[in-house]
Amino acid sequence: MNITIDAENKLNDRGFSTSKIIQFTYDSDECCPLCKKYGEAEHLYAMLYTYKYNDVCVIINRCRVCNQIYINTYDAQYVSSNRYKNYRLISSEPKKNENIDFEKVITDLSPDFVEIYNQSHTAEEMKLNHIAGMGYRKAVEFLVKDFAISEKPEDSDKIKAMLLSNCINNYVDDARIKNLALKSAWIGNDESHYTKKHSDRDITDLKNFIQAMVYFIGMYFIEKDAETISPA
């Protein structure tokens, strides 16, 4: 729904705009970035100013659902003297970081993997793709090594110190987990190194492989548990 509000005029250098208040028309049905509900914004304050040669309107809102405060920034387009309208929402802050939940078997096996994966996810949400890619690569290393250590705890120190590829080849027997771990490491290395060897693959493939690896590791432990049941 388009509404028109009063915005404080901070376009100081504009000869055509002398009023202290500018009318700003925009679509008020935007989503709250914190609770994700639509159309429940109560605008508290608005201001028009120039940022990097663009006119923008900043609106401070209160969400009627979660009762939290957030800030939307819009491109502002000149309509006529003392009137502007929006044509694009630039940002909605603060962003809420939502962690990915993993099954208990994975959080017990490798809490470091879960923490590193979620930090990488946060980096990706913030459009920090290079950092996210390296982070996912590190997460793979912790998941695979903690899995290997759980299989061969007596080799723990050796596993921690060895190259990831050697760890996969020597300590991961399950063919599906091995394949996914190896390919995740390859794609992950591409995210960490100067030159890329698999140019047709990217962070999305890496995340898909990690997701599948997490699934098969979970299944592996469930099957191991089932093996402990003896005939009655």
Ligand SMILES: [Zn+2]
């Ligand atoms: Zn809300």
